[in-house]
Amino acid sequence: MTNAELMARDLAYIWHPCTQMKDHEQIPLIPIKRAKGVYLYDFDGNRYIDSISSWWVNLFGHSNEYINSKINEQLQKLEHVIFAGFTHEQIVKLSERLCALTGFDKCFYADNGSSAIEVALKMSFHYFKNRGETRPYFVSLTNSYHGETLGALAVGDVELYKDTYKEIMIKTLQTPVPKDRSLEAAKDAAKEFEKLLEKEHKNISAFIVEPLVQCAGYMHMYHPNFLKLAKELCEKYGIFFIADEIAVGFGRTGTMFACEQAGIKPDFMCLSKGLTGGYLPLAVVLTTDEVYEMFYCDYNEFKAFLHSHSYTGNALACAAANATLDIFEKEDVVAKNAKKVTYIAQKLEKFKELPNIADVRQTGMIAAVEIKGYDPAKRIGLQINQESLKRGVFIRPLGSVVYFMPPYIISYEEVDTMIDTVYDVIKGL
Numbered sequence: 001m002t003n004a005e006l007m008a009r010d011l012a013y014i015w016h017p018c019t020q021m022k023d024h025e026q027i028p029l030i031p032i033k034r035a036k037g038v039y040l041y042d043f044d045g046n047r048y049i050d051s052i053s054s055w056w057v058n059l060f061g062h063s064n065e066y067i068n069s070k071i072n073e074q075l076q077k078l079e080h081v082i083f084a085g086f087t088h089e090q091i092v093k094l095s096e097r098l099c100a101l102t103g104f105d106k107c108f109y110a111d112n113g114s115s116a117i118e119v120a121l122k123m124s125f126h127y128f129k130n131r132g133e134t135r136p137y138f139v140s141l142t143n144s145y146h147g148e149t150l151g152a153l154a155v156g157d158v159e160l161y162k163d164t165y166k167e168i169m170i171k172t173l174q175t176p177v178p179k180d181r182s183l184e185a186a187k188d189a190a191k192e193f194e195k196l197l198e199k200e201h202k203n204i205s206a207f208i209v210e211p212l213v214q215c216a217g218y219m220h221m222y223h224p225n226f227l228k229l230a231k232e233l234c235e236k237y238g239i240f241f242i243a244d245e246i247a248v249g250f251g252r253t254g255t256m257f258a259c260e261q262a263g264i265k266p267d268f269m270c271l272s273k274g275l276t277g278g279y280l281p282l283a284v285v286l287t288t289d290e291v292y293e294m295f296y297c298d299y300n301e302f303k304a305f306l307h308s309h310s311y312t313g314n315a316l317a318c319a320a321a322n323a324t325l326d327i328f329e330k331e332d333v334v335a336k337n338a339k340k341v342t343y344i345a346q347k348l349e350k351f352k353e354l355p356n357i358a359d360v361r362q363t364g365m366i367a368a369v370e371i372k373g374y375d376p377a378k379r380i381g382l383q384i385n386q387e388s389l390k391r392g393v394f395i396r397p398l399g400s401v402v403y404f405m406p407p408y409i410i411s412y413e414e415v416d417t418m419i420d421t422v423y424d425v426i427k428g429l
C-alpha cells in the first residue's frame with residue numbers, strides 16, 4: 001500500500017473534520033501506517049514529528065509500551081458495560097484518583113470534551129432549576145472555545161466556527177478576555193466582568209472559562225490573577241465557575257491543572273484530551289457534594305440528572321486513563337517538564353529577531369509564535385504546515401499563529417529538530 005492509494009480510497013468515502021475537502025485536490029492527505037514516540041510514519045516511509053500531540057491529546061508518546069500493556073490487560077477482562085446500574089474496577093479507581101488529585105467530590109463521565117461541556121452547562125442550569133430558579137444564561141470570555149456541539153459552540157466565541165450557526169445558538173453572554181498577560185489587563189477584564197454580573201447575575205447559571213490559555217482561540221494567554229478575581233466575583237454574585245481544562249489539564253501549562261496557578265477551586269472542572277494519554281475518547285466533569293446533593297432525593301421529586309451517553313465510562317478508556325495517571329505518579333512528569341519548558345523558552349528567543357514575527361509566547365508546554373504582515377487569503381499557516389511536513393515536522397497553525405504543543409516525552413534533540421525546522425521555514429517565507 002502507498003500513500004497515494006490509501007488517499008484515493010479515503011477520499012472516495014470519507015468527510016474529514018474541520019476541513020474544506022476541496023483542499024485535498026491540492027494538498028495530500030497523509031495516511032499513517034504506525035506511530036511511535038513523537039513520530040508518525042506514513043506509507044511511503046516518511047516520518048513526521050507530531051508537534052501538536054495529535055490535536056493536544058497525546059502526553060507520553062504514541063504506542064507507549066506501558067499504556068499499551070494496561071489496555072491489553074483490561075481487554076482480556078472487560079471492554080465495556082452499560083454504566084447505568086453497573087460499575088467496574090477501572091472507573092472506581094480512576095474516580096478515586098481524580099478526586100484525590102483535584103479536591104473534587106464527584107465524577108460524571110462523558111466520552112468527549114464537547115459532551116463534558118454540555119454536562120457542566122446542563123448540570124449548573126439544572127442545579128438552579130432544582131432550587132426553584134430559572135437562569136437561562138451562561139457567561140464566557142471573548143475568543144473562547146469550548147467545543148463544537150451546539151451548547152458548547154454557543155458558549156464559545158471563535159467566529160470561524162460559530163458564526164454560521166448563530167441563529168440556532170442558545171443565549172450566552174460574553175465578557176472580555178484579558179487582552180494580554182499583564183496583571184493590569186487581568187484587573188481590567190475583571191472590572192468588565194463585574195459590570196455584567198451586576199446587571200445580569202440573576203439570569204446567569206455559570207461562568208465558563210479556559211484557564212490560562214485559550215488554545216483554539218489562537219493560543220491567547222493571560223495572567224492567572226484573572227481567574228482568582230473571576231472566581232471571587234462568581235462567589236459574590238452566586239453563580240457557578242466552570243473550568244474547562246480539556247486542553248490545559250494534565251500538566252500542559254506547567255502545573256498538573258492550570259487552576260492551581262491561580263490558587264482557585266472551581267465548582268466544575270471538565271477534563272478530556274490528555275485524560276487517556278491520547279489513546280481513547282473519555283471525558284469527565286468533576287464537581288462538589290454541594291452540587292450533587294441538589295439532585296439527590298426521592299425519584300418522584302424528579303430532580304435527577306437524566307443525561308447519558310452510550311459509551312459513558314468505557315472500561316478500556318478508563319484503563320488508559322489509569323495508566324496515564326500511573327506515569328504521572330511514577331515519573332514526576334510535571335517537574336521533569338519544567339526543564340523542558342525552560343529549554344523551549346530559550347529556543348524561542350531567536351524567533352524574536354525575525355522581521356515577520358508579531359509575538360512569541362509560552363505557558364508551560366504550550367509555545368506559540370505569531371506571524372505578521374501576510375494577507376489572510378494567502379493562508380500563510382497552511383504554507384508553513386506544508387513546507388514543514390516536507391522537512392519531517394507536522395505543525396498545524398491556527399491562522400497565522402504557529403504553535404508547539406508536543407508530547408511530553410519529546411527529547412531535547414527532537415525539540416531542536418522541531419523548532420529549528422519551523423524556524424527555517426518561517427525565515428524562508
Ligand SMILES: *Cc1c(COP(=O)(O)O)cnc(C)c1O
Pocket residue numbers: 112113114115117145146147148210215216244245246247248272273
Ligand atoms: C478540544 C476542546 C474541547 C472539545 O473537546 P472535543 O473532545 O474535541 O469535543 C473543549 N474545550 C477545549 C478548551 C478544547 O480544547
